[in-house]
Amino acid sequence: MLVPRAQSGDTFADGGTHLLARFDDPAIERAYVASEREARIPGTRFLAAIGIVTLISYIGFNPMHFPLEGVLAYNLAAGPFILLLGAIIGLTFTQVYLDKPWIDLIIFSVMAAVMVMLIDALGAQADITNISRLSMAVINLGILMVFASLGFVATARYFVVWAIILLALYAAFLLQADRSIVNKVYSFTNFTTFFTFACFVNWDIDRRARKTFAATLALEEERAKTEELLHNVLPEKVAKRLQRGETIADSYGDVSVIFVDIVGFSSLAKRLSPGHLVKTLNTVFGLADASAERFGVEKVKTVGDAYLAVVGGHSSSGRGAADAIHFAQDLIAAVAKFSGDSGIDVAIRIGIHTGNVVGGVVGSQRLAYDYWGNTMNIASRIEGVASPNGIAVSEATYLGAHDKALFTEPELMTLKGVGEMKVYRVVSED
Known part of the structure; x- marks a missing residue:
């Protein structure tokens, strides 16, 4: 009843x-x-x-x-x-x-x-x-x-x-x-x-x-x-599997991993009070959440001043690399507007790589659905070579979205822990 x-x-x-x-x-x-x-x-x-x-x-x-x-x-x-x-x-x-x-x-x-x-x-x-x-x-x-x-x-x-x-x-x-x-x-x-x-x-x-x-x-x-709280932390299907006592371990191919990082965060932390700093960080990540929802991007987590998201994972509805780039462009525009309106000099770097990942839930406290694999590491390294308010992508991501955005010619770069890779930069729409 x-x-x-x-x-x-x-x-x-x-x-x-x-x-x-x-x-x-x-x-x-x-x-x-x-x-x-x-x-x-x-x-x-x-x-x-x-x-x-x-x-x-x-x-x-x-x-x-x-x-x-x-x-x-x-x-x-x-x-x-x-x-x-x-x-x-x-x-x-x-x-x-x-x-x-x-x-x-x-x-x-x-x-x-x-x-x-x-x-x-x-x-x-x-x-x-x-x-x-x-x-x-x-x-x-x-x-x-x-x-x-x-x-x-x-x-x-x-x-x-x-x-x-x-x-x-x-x-x-x-x-x-x-x-x-x-x-x-x-x-x-x-x-x-x-x-x-x-x-x-x-x-x-x-x-x-x-x-x-x-x-x-x-x-x-x-x-x-x-259950509502659990579903806010984990995808609904994952939460139900956990409630049934299942071990959560999934494999995904062709996932676009997005790393977002605030430029000069240490310097920003010195200039702002703790409360103002947290408020600014929350605003930036809130803008990222809004962009993620618009383009079907799955937010994975935030680590310090970094924001990690994926397209093609467990609960994302985006269609692939193209939506990852559109998310990045939308977020950069939103952060730039916030910076101009607030007078706070905030800029972000975004790196994207597409490849295979493993997803799942580990541990027994503060549960979260996370992703692992070399694809994650490469996306992080590519983010490190992106320009302020710029987007850098791997060749795999470029091939998946070359007809959806404008790119610079590839640069052969040596990434720490990865080696030499072709890196493309998304041309600004301005």
Whole structure:
């Protein structure tokens, strides 16, 4: 069953201390009622079945002691009672039982009327049972009251209304009975004992069920927050694989790795206060995030003043090297505008290389989907030879985007830890 997501402050009315509590949110109240009624369907069916078996056993027992007239009178009352209990069992198989909790009022009102017929039939046999009609009423209506306290599921308010009406009718019955005042007082006291016990049982079951439901909602809300936080850190598919206990290790071909670095960050750190420096860094990386979203680039992480992203990885939607270059051009333009508007001399270098990488999640704390491989190292080295507010790319990246941007002639450069490579520079659009 779908349950509305709890909002902060979704509690019982009056903070849960009200005698007949309800959830503040009507949608949550409806969800609670439906879920509780569904959960207690097996118990409701079992309770109705017990009633049927009890009545049938009396139908078989009475002919051995009652006269034919008494047997017929009892069977005429017990028959509808059995049919009604059978109808309750059948009703629990329908959606009406879950969606229309007020139906409990109808069920037990009819049941009370049939019970009166049963009491009348048994009261007529007082000479045989040695139980007066008044005593029979106390016993059977008391049993019905307790039975109803379990049968009114998640509808404590309806039960109280029904029980008070039944109590009032019993009081009216006592007033016209030919009994002494002492007998009437004790009979009413006995019946109110059933009434009090039944009300407590119904209220306590509902109270406990509401607490359990509220705790479940809170748990689901916390789980949703945890999953949302996890999905902010990791791609959704990766998060689900981790939750299944899988080892995350993937291989990718033709991935364009993008390294972005702030030029002269050490000098910038000396000129700006710590707070201003962090604010500036956050602005630059925020611009990078915005550009990444526009061009389907997957942000991997930030390391100090460096920003690492890929196209063609696990959760990127970009089409390859061309989108990597468009991302770089867009970011340089955004940073240049920020520098002019703020008066802070900020410039970036970007290096891009395309090749094979391995992606995955390692460790057990501060989880992140990361990438490894020589492609990452080469992109980092190419970034180091890019000009301020310039883009340098490898030959592999150039071949993947040569018709999407303008490039300078290749330069044969020696990169530390890599060796000689052809490096192309993207011509500025200005």
